[in-house]
Amino acid sequence: MENDVRSGGRVRAIVGGGLAVAVLDAVDALVAYKLAYGMSPLVVYQFVASGLLGKAAFDGGATSALVGLAVHLLVAFTAAAVFVLASERLPGLRRRAVGWGVLFGVGVFTVMNLVVIPLSRIGASVSPLPLVANGILGHALLVGLPIALAARRFLGSPAPRRTQANGRERVPDGASA
Numbered sequence: 001m002e003n004d005v006r007s008g009g010r011v012r013a014i015v016g017g018g019l020a021v022a023v024l025d026a027v028d029a030l031v032a033y034k035l036a037y038g039m040s041p042l043v044v045y046q047f048v049a050s051g052l053l054g055k056a057a058f059d060g061g062a063t064s065a066l067v068g069l070a071v072h073l074l075v076a077f078t079a080a081a082v083f084v085l086a087s088e089r090l091p092g093l094r095r096r097a098v099g100w101g102v103l104f105g106v107g108v109f110t111v112m113n114l115v116v117i118p119l120s121r122i123g124a125s126v127s128p129l130p131l132v133a134n135g136i137l138g139h140a141l142l143v144g145l146p147i148a149l150a151a152r153r154f155l156g157s158p159a160p161r162r163t164q165a166n167g168r169e170r171v172p173d174g175a176s177a
Contacts, residue, residue, distance in 0.1 A: 009154045010084055017080035017150035022073050024142035032134050045069050051120035079108050080147045087151045091158035097148040105144020109135050 033039040039047070043058070045068030050057035052071065057064040083104055087093040093100045113135070118124040127135070 009156070010088065013084045013151045013154035014077065014080045016154060017084065017147035018073075018077035020146035020150060021080060021143050022076040024146060025076060025138065026072060028134070028138040028142050032131060032138070036128065036131055041065075045072070047122075048072055051117065051122045054121040075112070076143075079104075079143060080150070083144070083147045084151045084155070087148075087155065093148065094152040094155060095158050095160065097152040097157070098145065101145040101148025102140040103144065104148060105139040105141065106136060108143050109139035 030041050030044055033044050033047075042062065042065045045065035046057045046060065048068030048071050049060070049064045050068075052067065053060065053064060057068070060067070083093070083101075093104075113127075
């Protein structure tokens with residue numbers, strides 16, 4: 001029974017975090033790329049699809065934009081799953097959800113921009129500083145933070161660890177060490 005409860009919380013945390021990120025990151029990207037390059041939502045998602053389809057994505061109309069949207073959703077839910085599963089093993093991630101969430105978001109940005117995108121059919125490129133700054137801040141606050149808060153909400157926040165001055169964990173009265 002406890003496993004079912006934990007599993008249900010895990011699924012809710014991944015779905016809740018993934019949906020929040022999918023929406024928040026999409027709005028951020030659509031606004032940023034409209035302001036920086038005048039790109040329409042169709043072209044933004046064709047650009048995302050070009051990671052799989054190459055330059056042909058820009059000739060694929062709405063179909064390739066839907067592929068890009070599917071890739072966006074896959075990345076959002078994968079990021080949520082990674083944090084949620086890690087937070088089950090490392091409950092401190094949920095205990096200090098704000099700090100770890102922000103750090104996780106910056107990590108997601110870094111991995112996407114230094115590993116995933118360069119290895120995709122988009123290839124390595126240099127973005128203007130305002131887009132990089134927006135990307136880092138956006139991933140910290142609109143990707144990592146909502147995922148961490150969803151994990152804490154649906155999996156619970158573990159009790160703080162109690163330690164003695166010497167750094168050893170305190171054993172409650174009446175319990176054996």
